[in-house]
């Protein structure tokens with residue numbers, strides 16, 4: 001089954017696609033946000049709002065393990081995730097979409113593995129599923145790559161941090177991709193992110209960064225996002241064999 005983890009401003013998904021059922025799942029890691037099964041094109045898709053209903057959980061408090069485990073429990077093995085992000089590049093403008101191809105992790109104090117009792121080292125050279133990424137890239141007008149800088153939040157970044165992230169190759173910055181993508185990988189799920197650019201990151205534009213700016217830009221990006229999701233999900237083969245789904249074969253000591 002295909003899963004859709006929705007970030008900031010993705011409530012319109014629930015108003016756009018028919019809801020066929022809902023699932024409330026409590027995992028051994030805790031309770032996950034309510035999942036709605038949506039009919040998108042010809043497929044049943046499990047939508048989970050990452051921050052829970054009404055965007056009530058901040059990024060550093062999300063129970064990422066419960067979220068991924070709940071999706072796995074109901075049979076999800078391919079995940080599209082939306083992430084709203086700040087841009088570090090004047091050519092990557094608010095309102096546009098970017099499909100990241102890698103990340104650099106600056107988060108801390110987050111539980112980022114399912115394996116505390118077993119020694120497991122998964123390969124993360126290319127952390128995203130290339131099959132899902134290429135489907136997305138072929139289905140819409142998107143920036144096809146870029147490094148996502150993962151920050152701890154919940155505060156936005158300082159000017160000095162953003163200038164540093166830019167120097168090390170970062171294209172976009174956000175607070176939620178990690179450890180979500182890593183945990184999905186540990187559960188052998190294909191995972192790709194769709195980053196919605198909601199603002200220029202701190203100091204990239206001279207303007208002060210506000211939540212209103214972020215929410216307004218997300219609204220502007222919604223139509224494009226919905227079109228991209230509909231087309232990509234229709235095209236996604238749920239039975240495809242993928243290396244993401246065997247990643248543990250060479251990872252356990």
Ligand SMILES: CSC[C@H]1O[C@H](OP(=O)(O)O)[C@H](O)[C@@H]1O
Nearest residue numbers: 007008059083084174175176214
């Ligand atoms: C509302 S702006 C900051 C907030 O938005 C991003 O969340 P998401 O990736 O779930 O769209 C960001 O990382 C912060 O959590």
Ligand code: HPA
Nearest residue numbers: 084085086173174175201
């Ligand atoms: O500029 C940002 N920084 C971090 N997270 C974000 N989420 C949206 N915009 C931003």
